[in-house]
Each structure stands twice: as C-alpha cells, then as structure tokens.
Amino acid sequence: MLYFITRRLLFAIPLLFIISVMIFTFLNLSTDIAQSLRNPRMTAEQFAKVKEAYGLDKTGPARYFSWLGNFVRGDWGTSFIYQAPVAPLIKERLKNTLMLMALPLVLSVLLAIGIGVFSAVRPYSKLDYTFTGFSFLGISVPIFWFGLLLQLFLGFYLKEWLRLSEPVFFTSGMHSPGRPEFELMDFLRHAALPSMALMVQLVAGWGRFERSSMLEVVNADYVRTARAKGLKERKVVFKHSLRNALIPLVTVVAIDIGLLFGGLIVTEQVFAWPGMGTLILSALVAGDYPLVLSAGMVIAFAVAFFNLTADVMYGILDPRIRYD
Amino acid sequence: MTEVGGRQQQEEALLAPSEDEFHEFEDAGRTQFQIAWRKFKRHRMAMVGMFVLIFLYLVALLAPWITPYDPNSGCPRFGERKETCSPLSAEVLADSNQAPSLKHPMGTDNLGRDWLSRVMFGGRVSLAVGLGVALSAGLIGTAMGSLAGFRGGLTDNLLMRVTDIFLAMPVLLVLLIASKWLSGTTRNIVIILAFVTWMPAARIVRGSFLSIKEKEYIEAARAVGVPGFRTIWRHMLPNALGPIIVQVTLTIAAAILAESTLSFLGFGISPPTATWGNMIAVQRTTMVTQPWLSIFPGLMILISVLSVNFMGDGLRDALDPTSLKVRA
Numbered sequence: 001m002l003y004f005i006t007r008r009l010l011f012a013i014p015l016l017f018i019i020s021v022m023i024f025t026f027l028n029l030s031t032d033i034a035q036s037l038r039n040p041r042m043t044a045e046q047f048a049k050v051k052e053a054y055g056l057d058k059t060g061p062a063r064y065f066s067w068l069g070n071f072v073r074g075d076w077g078t079s080f081i082y083q084a085p086v087a088p089l090i091k092e093r094l095k096n097t098l099m100l101m102a103l104p105l106v107l108s109v110l111l112a113i114g115i116g117v118f119s120a121v122r123p124y125s126k127l128d129y130t131f132t133g134f135s136f137l138g139i140s141v142p143i144f145w146f147g148l149l150l151q152l153f154l155g156f157y158l159k160e161w162l163r164l165s166e167p168v169f170f171t172s173g174m175h176s177p178g179r180p181e182f183e184l185m186d187f188l189r190h191a192a193l194p195s196m197a198l199m200v201q202l203v204a205g206w207g208r209f210e211r212s213s214m215l216e217v218v219n220a221d222y223v224r225t226a227r228a229k230g231l232k233e234r235k236v237v238f239k240h241s242l243r244n245a246l247i248p249l250v251t252v253v254a255i256d257i258g259l260l261f262g263g264l265i266v267t268e269q270v271f272a273w274p275g276m277g278t279l280i281l282s283a284l285v286a287g288d289y290p291l292v293l294s295a296g297m298v299i300a301f302a303v304a305f306f307n308l309t310a311d312v313m314y315g316i317l318d319p320r321i322r323y324d
Numbered sequence: 325m326t327e328v329g330g331r332q333q334q335e336e337a338l339l340a341p342s343e344d345e346f347h348e349f350e351d352a353g354r355t356q357f358q359i360a361w362r363k364f365k366r367h368r369m370a371m372v373g374m375f376v377l378i379f380l381y382l383v384a385l386l387a388p389w390i391t392p393y394d395p396n397s398g399c400p401r402f403g404e405r406k407e408t409c410s411p412l413s414a415e416v417l418a419d420s421n422q423a424p425s426l427k428h429p430m431g432t433d434n435l436g437r438d439w440l441s442r443v444m445f446g447g448r449v450s451l452a453v454g455l456g457v458a459l460s461a462g463l464i465g466t467a468m469g470s471l472a473g474f475r476g477g478l479t480d481n482l483l484m485r486v487t488d489i490f491l492a493m494p495v496l497l498v499l500l501i502a503s504k505w506l507s508g509t510t511r512n513i514v515i516i517l518a519f520v521t522w523m524p525a526a527r528i529v530r531g532s533f534l535s536i537k538e539k540e541y542i543e544a545a546r547a548v549g550v551p552g553f554r555t556i557w558r559h560m561l562p563n564a565l566g567p568i569i570v571q572v573t574l575t576i577a578a579a580i581l582a583e584s585t586l587s588f589l590g591f592g593i594s595p596p597t598a599t600w601g602n603m604i605a606v607q608r609t610t611m612v613t614q615p616w617l618s619i620f621p622g623l624m625i626l627i628s629v630l631s632v633n634f635m636g637d638g639l640r641d642a643l644d645p646t647s648l649k650v651r652a
Contacts, residue, residue, distance in 0.1 A: 144604070
C-alpha cells in the first residue's frame with residue numbers, strides 16, 4: 001500500500017510539470033502581460049525599464065523556469081493584476097471556495113444515497129422513473145443557465161412575489177456589503193443559490209451511480225442469504241446491501257471533489273463568488289501567469305490528490321482489492 | 325397476425341424443428357444490427373430522443389433556407405423588403421425588444437434581431453460542434469486504444485500513461501487556457517474539445533481489444549498471416565464497436581455542454597456568430613427584463629443534451645449483448 005501511494009505521488013510530479021508547461025505556453029502565446037503594465041504616457045525606455053523590473057524582458061522559457069524554481073521553494077511570485085503576493089491571495093480564495101463546497105457536498109451525498117436506495121429497492125417503479133427523469137435532467141442541464149434561472153426565480157421573482165424589499169436569497173457575492181465579515185444567516189442566504197446549482201449536477205450523477213451499484217448488490221448471493229436467514233428487510237437493505245453499495249460511491253465522490261476545484265469556475269462566475277474560480281478567470285483574461293500557474297497547480301494537485309484518495313479508500317474498504 | 329403471435333410461432337418452430345429446418349433458422353437468424361435495433365426501439369425515451377435529435381439536426385442543417393430573418397442583421401430573408409433592408413435601420417430597430425409573439429415566437433433583442441432565427445443558426449454551430457467533437461474524439465480514442473490494446477507491451481504502457489495524464493488534467497482550466505490561445509473559430513473549438521474528450525474511448529477500446537486479442541479467431545487470423553492493420557480493422561474493431569458507439573454518442577452531449585460553457589464564459593465562439601452559449605452570455609444583463617432571450621437558447625441546450633443522453637442510454641442497453649431486460 002505504501003509503495004502504491006509513493007508511486008502514485010511520484011507520478012503526480014511529472015503530471016504537474018506537464019500541466020504547468022502547458023498552461024504557461026498557451027498563456028504566453030495568447031497574451032502579453034507586459035501590455036497591462038504599459039501606460040500611455042510612458043516612453044519606450046521607461047516601458048523597457050518596467051519590463052526589466054518585472055523580469056518580462058527575458059524569454060518565455062527563462063521566465064517559466066524562474067517561476068518554477070521559486071514555486072518549488074515556496075515563493076509563488078507576485079500577481080500582476082492584483083499587485084500582491086500570489087500565495088496569500090490563493091489561500092483566501094481557496095477558503096471561500098471550500099466554504100461554498102462543504103455543505104452542498106454533504107447534502108448531495110445524502111440525497112444521492114437516498115435516491116439510489118429507493119430506486120434500487122423498487123426498480124422500474126413510478127418513484128424510480130421519477131428519480132431517473134430528474135437525474136437525466138440534472139446531468140443534461142447547462143449549469144450556468146440553471147444558475148441564471150435560480151437567480152431569476154428564487155432571487156428576483158420570489159422577492160417580487162413576496163413583496164420584500166430584500167431578496168430571500170441573494171444572487172451574487174458572499175456577504176452583503178457593510179455587514180460584519182461573517183454572519184451565518186447572511187452567508188447562508190448568499191450560499192443557497194450557488195449551492196443549489198452545484199447540487200443539481202452532483203445529486204443527479206451520484207444518484208444514478210448509487211442506483212446502479214445498489215442494483216448490482218441487491219441480487220448478490222450474500223443478500224439472498226441474509227433474507228433467507230429471516231432478517232428484517234430494513235436490515236437487509238441498509239446493513240447488508242447499502243454498506244457494500246457505498247464502496248463504489250466513495251471513490252466517485254472523491255474523484256468528483258477533486259474535479260470540483262476546477263469545475264466551480266462556472267458556478268462562481270455566475271454567482272460572483274469570490275473563490276478560486278473567479279480568481280483564475282480574472283487572471284486568465286489578463287494573462288497574469290504567476291497567478292494562473294500557481295492556482296492551476298493547486299487545482300491540478302487537488303485532482304491528483306483526490307484521485308489517489310479514491311484508490312486508497314477503495315483498497316481500504318474493499319478487501320478484495322489489493323495494491324502491490 | 326399480431327406480432328406476439330408471430331413470435332410465439334417462431335419460438336415453437338425453434339423448439340420443435342420442422343422438416344423445413346433451414347428455412348426456420350433463416351427466419352430466426354437476425355443480424356446483430358437487427359437485434360440491437362429491436363432492443364433500442366423498445367426504449368421509449370431513447371426513441372423520443374432520437375427523433376428530437378433528428379429534428380434538431382434537420383432544422384440546423386436547413387436553417388439558411390427556412391429561417392424567416394437573418395440571424396445577424398435582423399432583416400427578412402424573403403419577400404420584397406429583403407433588398408432594401410439593412411442592419412440597424414429604423415425598419416429593423418422598430419421591431420427591437422419585442423416579447424414573444426406570432427411574428428417573433430422567441431421575441432427580438434435590442435438590435436431588432438428575430439430570436440428564433442438566431443436560435444436556429446446558433447443551433448447550427450452548437451450541434452455541429454457536438455457532432456464534430458464526438459467523431460474526432462472517437463477517432464483519436466479508437467486509434468490510440470486499438471494500438472495500445474493490439475500491440476500491448478511498451479506501446480500499451482506508453483499510450484496508457486499519456487491517457488492517464490490527460491485524464492488527470494483539470495479539464496475546464498485546460499479548455500479555458502487552450503481556447504484563449506486558439507480562440508474564436510468553430511474549427512478551433514472542435515479541435516480543443518476533441519483534445520480533452522478522447523480518453524474514455526481510448527480506454528474502452530483498449531479494454532475490449534485486450535480480451536478480443538485472446539480469442540481463437542484472432543489467433544487463426546495471425547496463423548494465416550493476416551497483417552496487423554487488417555486484423556484490427558476486419559476482425560477486432562467490429563467486435564468492439566458497441567461500446568465505442570455509446571461513448572461517441574455520450575461525447576456529443578458533453579461537447580455541446582462544454583462548448584456552451586466556454587462560449588458563456590467568453591472563451592468560446594464569439595459573437596456575431598451565434599451559438600446557444602454566447603447568446604445566453606450576451607443576454608445575461610436582460611435576464612430580469614426579457615428573460616425569454618436567455619431562457620430559449622438554454623432550453624435548446626437542455627433539450628438537445630437530454631435527447632443525446634437518452635439515446636446513449638438506449639444504445640447502451642441495445643448494444644450490450646448480455647442485457648436481456650428491456651426497459652419500457
């Protein structure tokens with residue numbers, strides 16, 4: 001197991017390297033960050049001096065390797081557009097992203113398990129078809145559009161309909177301006193809509209997945225044995241079937257959490273959530289390569305880390321799997 | 325005679341062979357395609373999805389001939405006013421910001437452009453991207469997967485590590501950066517999306533090839549000296565086709581969603597070329613005053629992706645030789 005984990009972690013290093021080279025190359029080809037430092041009144045010599053001060057007079061590869069050298073030593077560089085060190089910026093935004101993710105993740109897992117169990121216990125029933133229909137809608141709806149609909153109906157129309165001066169659910173940002181930094185109700189009213197947008201795709205995907213893994217289990221021999229022993233149906237379903245059907249779900253959830261770090265870009269953009277997604281997006285538009293690279297590394301690492309977690313969990317939970 | 329009766333007769337005939345044995349077998353013997361089609365037909369939602377998709381693709385294909393207005397200028401495409409009308413003229417602008425009506429079923433935007441015509445032309449791009457990406461990704465994936473599965477050894481190891489790397493990438497981030505570099509045209513978006521969607525097909529094909537390779541008929545092919553490429557093409561690929569078709573179908577859905585997301589974020593195909601994604605992006609500011617302008621293109625994305633997903637589900641059931649159960 002230890003050998004397996006070590007090997008996978010070592011594999012992540014070339015992976016991160018390749019991704020960073022790709023990010024830098026594409027970014028360097030598309031945008032010249034030096035232009036953002038230019039001021040119409042600058043003379044050519046002054047502009048050259050500014051470029052030199054930021055190290056932008058060097059060639060692409062030289063700049064990439066100087067970023068890489070500093071990055072591995074813990075110096076993540078300075079953002080051009082924010083004119084601030086990258087590391088604290090990412091830390092702050094990462095915290096906001098995690099705050100947005102936490103609750104929907106827990107709720108989605110619970111809902112998905114519920115849907116999976118009820119669908120699989122009575123497959124092809126009315127309830128099962130209803131759930132299946134909603135799952136298909138959930139995996140097929142464009143998230144950004146669904147987010148806009150949420151803003152329109154639960155943000156705007158609900159307010160009009162209830163004749164309130166302030167919407168029940170806020171449509172953008174993380175807390176109201178002028179309020180103390182963190183207030184639970186205010187935070188929840190801001191987080192509700194983006195959380196819903198997030199949960200739709202998660203519940204739909206995981207629910208369907210859990211249904212099929214439950215269906216596989218309920219026909220297994222040991223479930224029949226449990227029934228033959230005369231156990232109560234509730235015990236058969238929740239203890240003997242569900243516990244085994246949860247193993248595959250654990251891995252899928254772990255992988256999807258990793259993917260969410262990058263995938264939240266859309267939801268955060270729609271709801272103007274000050275997280276990693278909006279940070280990366282603004283940095284991307286400007287071609288702010290130290291910021292995009294470092295944030296990209298955090299996201300890529302999260303993907304790799306949660307992939308590894310998924311495999312390790314599978315090995316721990318399912319004794320039939322052994323890594324050598 | 326009803327269908328049920330016919331089937332019963334067939335089964336009886338199979339159980340108790342008559343003198344005319346060969347003839348009976350011909351009746352019962354169906355090609356793989358016929359068996360799959362029979363299963364697919366019974367998946368009601370898949371059939372609905374297929375017909376909706378055929379309709380949408382037909383509309384997209386015929387858009388230049390059937391849309392009443394020009395998608396970009398808002399001028400009528402037919403009738404005598406066609407010659408005299410120009411974009412942003414008083415005549416076009418008189419019709420701006422209309423709510424849905426008989427004349428403009430999806431309303432008009434602030435430039436007086438008929439939204440239905442624009443949605444139809446937008447669908448042309450969005451649906452073409454979906455199909456283009458799915459086919460190219462299927463092609464790349466199949467090529468990589470068959471090479472890896474057929475050759476095995478070092479080639480397999482190398483190609484699968486490349487696949488792993490692509491699978492471990494933060495997809496949306498790579499997409500955004502790549503489309504920022506190659507921004508704009510439909511062709512570039514297809515290339516970029518195919519670049520990040522070929523991996524599942526490669527894995528699936530490799531998996532099937534590894535098991536097919538061990539079959540006797542492949543050994544026989546090798547024994548009589550059939551060259552490698554021909555073995556893959558004639559003997560292995562046809563037997564691995566089912567899962568590939570399912571994967572390619574589902575990639576259409578993923579590609580339509582990805583293109584619309586990129587275009588919505590401003591990294592995809594940019595206006596004036598209409599796609600469902602960038603139409604929503606442009607109309608974000610009018611969400612409250614004219615919600616239909618963003619609701620209709622989004623609804624089209626939803627309907628087309630939903631249809632593709634249902635069809636993929638039906639194909640999965642139909643093409644899986646082990647599945648006997650047919651869903652209503």
